[in-house]
Amino acid sequence: MEQLLLPAIDWLAVLPVGLTSILGLVLLALGLFVDDDETLGWITLIGLAVTAVATACLAGQKSITFNGTFALDAYALFFDLLFLVAGIVVVLMSMTYLEGTGIPSGDYYGLLAFAIAGMIVMASATDLIVVFLGLEIMSISVYVLAGAWRTQLRSNEAAMKYFLLGAFATGFLLYGIALVYGATGAFRLDRIATAVGDTPNRTMLIAGVAMLIIAFGFKVAAVPFHMWTPDVYEGAPTTVTALMAVAVKAAGFAAFVRVFLHGFGGLHADWSMLLWVIAALTMTVGNVLALAQRNVKRMLAYSSIAHAGYILVALVASGAAGGTAALFYLLVYSFMTLGAFGVVAALGSVGEPNETLDDYAGIGFRRPLLGVTMTIFMLSLTGIPPLAGFAGKFYVFTAAIREGYYVLAVIGVLNSAISSAYYVRVLIAMYLTPGAEEHGRVARQPYLLTSIVVSAVMTVVVGVFPALWMQLARFGFLSL
């Protein structure tokens, strides 16, 4: 009998995912004994912080393990740190938000850790099967998280919807992988990259690539695969929404960029046309539909669709400039979106979501800190310099123009102009609309406010000094 050969494993490469998985297991177990939500929150926080520090210490390492299917490179590290920092911010938000919701925090934080482990796998995967594994680890955790608030009907609805549609997307992913395998005979991206040039089954390959676009398009909420987004984002607990809008989307793009710019780089001429259309649609539909929203959380859901469109523009542009711009955009998008959802969470309370624009009336004067930070987030999302959102858009459109996609760049900036209308509407509500007198005392929200302030500070810092962060993104992308 032939002996099964186990490949040598570089344990260093799996350190981030290993640590987060262990954290998840510990949390699940502790959840049974520890009743105090705050303690569990702190444990998660410390666990994620330790993982982040350990991950940062791996900087400069480059290795590929598990028989060439799992990479440790600057690209993976960039995303790992992004996921971990986003995770930390989300945990901070949750430590305030979970109070009184009855969500069991052991399960909640445990699933959060597993979701992040899945994302890390996606960012490191250099093999389509491993991409699938990561995607499923992440998705299943997030399906549950979306429905974590069991007593809320809309949370249940969100989880159900996300799960059903997500299952379809998974089907497309697997079918796409199968077709690509059929055409190229490989799962590994480096082998696919060499095989795409001379495959006899070009039609099969293109069909497979199209299926993968659908699957990734679903995960990053690109039009026309975005239908689930508003309902799920609105229904899920706000902290989970923040996680979905930021980390899940970033993980989707992490795999998307690696698979397409690395594996299918040779097919750029074929898929870029399709992505061009999807990018234009995503920006336009996202922004136009956001205009019609009165519910801020739902509006942010549409806005997150639109921002996926901007990142797709960078993907279409491709090349070093496009790839770097996509990574950088994800970085800035993460902070401003986390912060915006943080403010939404801060204004709500159990039983009173306070999510409509009317609820925001006069907030700027009643809660000055939330007013100022929300102003920063809205303006950054609009793309006003010197905030981070502008730097992100600047690099994306620069990349598009450099590669000659003038029309797409113009569609992009016009969309920026459209988007200003609904972002500014939040400012109008906060500052220009007279609001009701404050009824009752505002609950103390130290953790939540910390997360918001951190996001705001990062939004400003990255905006004013983008060079360093851009360098990181560049370093990450070039390590592919």
Add this chain to the structure above:
Amino acid sequence: MDHVLTWMTFLPLLGAAVVLCLPSRRPGLIKRVALLSTLPTFALGVRLFAAFDRATTAYQYVDRTPWIASYAIDYFVGVDGVSITMVLLTALLCPLCVLASFGIDKGVKGYFALFLMLETGMLGVFVALDFFLFYVFWEVMLLPMYFLIGVWGGPRREYAAIKFFLYTFAGSVLMLVAMLVLYFGAAPHTFAIPELAGRGAVFDPRTQQLLWLALFVAFAIKIPAFPFHTWLPDAHVEAPTAISVILAGVLLKMGTYGLLRINYGILPAATLDLAFWSLAALGTFNIVYGALCALAQTDLKKLVAYSSISHMGYVMLGMAAFTPQGINGAVLQMFNHGTITALLFLLVGVIYDRAHHREIAGFGGLAGVMPVYTGVAALAFFAAMGLPGLSAFISEVLVLLGAWQRHPGLTIVAASAIVLTAGYLLWTLQRVWLGRLDERYAALPDVDARELATLLPLAAIVLALGVYPHAVLDLIGASLGHLNELVRAGAAAGVAPR
């Protein structure tokens, strides 16, 4: 002195930070600190005015450090004759506006902090020599303005603020695209405006014209040129007095300044191609249209707002002449309009504070109860009319002289429109200040010392420049001569078929 422009630009921002740290319950202190933070910038401006080398065409007081190195973006500031004139105007108007805002009693801290941020933004636009930096300051200005109109404005402030925001933002995204295209057209890629000079020539004429038009729309919205002007009356009517002054005195100039700095400097061939329709003809139309609209107004502030549209038309016409008189007259008109309109808006503010309305028909005979006020008002109105001996006369005559050599037909129309200007101004003077006094206003107090302190410096400048325009003309002459040559040479080089 090192980094003088940087200090001038960012000292107000520092002041804003200080204001934010002061306790809200001491509005008096906040107001004084705000005034104090605008004064060093003004003092440095005066020094600059004295020390500025009027003979050279090079940029002076240049300050340059890399900012985002991978895109060759620099923090790059400096002034030439045109920008220093605008910097001086801004540095002059800001202390006066802070003084004029002492009556604000709602959200004092926020108001003055935003105002000081606005000053930094405005100065930044004028001193920036890196297109990217220019764009950043251009957008930075947008926000304080939005809130100043939106929070401290009149009854329809919300509508006015969002209209202002959307118009300007829509224009600036077009500028962004044009900026990026220009960046990639230049080899090596750069955003530095002096290095981009004439670089538009690498594109074919059609692309140059498209770029020119994209930039033109962004700037025309600010000027504001018909048909992009509709935000202006709304914004002016709703804005508090001092903000109207800044809006008319400084922000409108950014449109024409941007045209001179960016369109003229970088795309000279397209400038020559498109100037007739988009600047000369449209400018003349603005003159007539603004004057006719002003004639029809019943609200004193709206009348001044439309008169601004009319007067900015002269700037456009003068710019499009490509003669030394025309272009010098245009920039002088920018400065003069800045001071005269500021004066007019301050005067409207004075009466509004007392009567709480601005209906022209509701007044009459104010000369009897407010003699000093009436005196200053008469000076301002005559200056706006272009009476000889006052500043606007010189600039309008220069514009018309310059324009005559190239666009005689339009010049006749523009010159005739002065009759309309005289019409709406004299008619207003008559209805508000002369005639029978309304009983309700019999006890109105005349201007107090603070108000006089805001009015007199501007009145003095209007008088002084009417007699000695060389104070400004000497500043701008060399730079504008150079720019004019550049535009003509750009076309003569045959980069675009005529």
